[in-house]
Amino acid sequence: MKPLSPRDRNWHPPALAHAYKTSVSRSPRMPLLSLSQTPSELTGPTFGHDSIGALDHDLLRNYATIGDPIGERIIVHGRVLDEDGRPVPQTLVEMWQANAGGRYRHVNDTYLAALDPNFGGCGRTLTDAEGRYNFHTIKPGAYPWPNGPNSWRPAHIHFSVFGTAFAQRLITQMYFEGDPLIPLCPILQAIPDARARDLLVAPLDMDATIPFDSVAYRFDIVLRGHRSVVFENRPEGN
Amino acid sequence: MSDPAHPLKETASQTAGPFVHIGLAPLDAGVDVYASELGREIAGPDVQGQRITVTGSVFDGTGAPMSDVLIEVWQADADGTYSGAHDNPSGFVGWGRVVPDFKTGVFSFTTIKPGAVAQPDGGRMAPHLNLWIVARGINIGLSTRMYFPDEVDLNARDPILAQIAPPPRRDTLIAHQRPEGYVFDIRVQGAAETVFFDV
Numbered sequence A: 001m002k003p004l005s006p007r008d009r010n011w012h013p014p015a016l017a018h019a020y021k022t023s024v025s026r027s028p029r030m031p032l033l034s035l036s037q038t039p040s041e042l043t044g045p046t047f048g049h050d051s052i053g054a055l056d057h058d059l060l061r062n063y064a065t066i067g068d069p070i071g072e073r074i075i076v077h078g079r080v081l082d083e084d085g086r087p088v089p090q091t092l093v094e095m096w097q098a099n100a101g102g103r104y105r106h107v108n109d110t111y112l113a114a115l116d117p118n119f120g121g122c123g124r125t126l127t128d129a130e131g132r133y134n135f136h137t138i139k140p141g142a143y144p145w146p147n148g149p150n151s152w153r154p155a156h157i158h159f160s161v162f163g164t165a166f167a168q169r170l171i172t173q174m175y176f177e178g179d180p181l182i183p184l185c186p187i188l189q190a191i192p193d194a195r196a197r198d199l200l201v202a203p204l205d206m207d208a209t210i211p212f213d214s215v216a217y218r219f220d221i222v223l224r225g226h227r228s229v230v231f232e233n234r235p236e237g238n
Numbered sequence B: 001m002s003d004p005a006h007p008l009k010e011t012a013s014q015t016a017g018p019f020v021h022i023g024l025a026p027l028d029a030g031v032d033v034y035a036s037e038l039g040r041e042i043a044g045p046d047v048q049g050q051r052i053t054v055t056g057s058v059f060d061g062t063g064a065p066m067s068d069v070l071i072e073v074w075q076a077d078a079d080g081t082y083s084g085a086h087d088n089p090s091g092f093v094g095w096g097r098v099v100p101d102f103k104t105g106v107f108s109f110t111t112i113k114p115g116a117v118a119q120p121d122g123g124r125m126a127p128h129l130n131l132w133i134v135a136r137g138i139n140i141g142l143s144t145r146m147y148f149p150d151e152v153d154l155n156a157r158d159p160i161l162a163q164i165a166p167p168p169r170r171d172t173l174i175a176h177q178r179p180e181g182y183v184f185d186i187r188v189q190g191a192a193e194t195v196f197f198d199v
Helices: A194-198 B020-024 B152-157 B167-173
Strands: A073-082 A092-097 A122-126 A132-138 A143-145 A151-153 A156-161 A170-176 A215-218 A221-223 B051-059 B070-074 B095-098 B106-112 B128-134 B142-147 B176-178 B181-183
Touching (some): A092 B020, A156 A221, B020 B070, B070 B106, B095 B106, B142 B167
Antiparallel strands (some): A073 A132, A143 A151, A156 A170, B070 B095, B070 B128, B128 B142, B176 B181
């Protein structure tokens, strides 16, 4: 149980981002309490292949019953690494997204775009020994949301990742290279550093396309790394 | 003491949004896609330990319940050991996902009471549940703990609770005992704001 490096809170979006209005009443006002990491933070759940179905990563097929989902067929793939560049093997990666029209299959989504009877909108997989994952899906559509009078989310896919310690737990969103809505999105623009924002924008990856089938986008995910220094009260640190 | 520079930076967080349940608890969203969902049971019925129920709500700064949150629970077993294997033959996972009622915002889950957790330095932490809260409007997941009101002595010696100042804020992490079980409300903002950790 090696301690994790501190999280760089200036790299992440702040809890309060005024342009993202929902964050105003949902952001703590008191400072976070820095915690000496204990086994509660440095352990975490593990998952085995027996808990993941063979089609769970294939959104073209994991929900379809009467045909294929509507939309651009895409592959989204990449690696899960830690901040030291080490692959994170056999970690659970989950994703969810809107359909090609920008509609989520969720009891609370009332957007007028049609549901797709062949598209559920979620997938999950475990990374391989080199930290690689891949999903086969359709490109999600942009959709309006009630932030301002005319706000649109750029096309995006939500990702959830575990790592080996509960303190590495991360949820993020992946965007698509070239989307003109990206600079207008207050959720993405809440991230203060342009380099951090750019890393959430997946580039087209021609090498991973399937000719006459699907284009590909590449999205690598980096989880917190470990400290490599020994602290006087942390004999396990290195 | 500073860390040597890492070659990579952690991927920046983004909000889980209002439809997080599609991805992490699809049945709650109305999507029946997986043969079995992860995190549905923290501790199976045969797991040793005192079975407990925890009920509560997450409130925003206006005092309104946040009915679209998703909470993850991470806990030790009755002996104070973290296991976490999804296929543990004992039925103990120690990790689970909690989704509130979408109309009322009230959540409820059942598990076993964890034991005190040994620290590498020889100390012990009072029994507690680790909670991670994500939702629309939360840009990066919030980490907190729930402690037990019937562990007065261990709570008084708990090294994490001891770090909380001013001391009355410690009470925001201690559940209430009611006839129907433990009640733990989380206040994301405002008077009696819950203590959240930079873990």
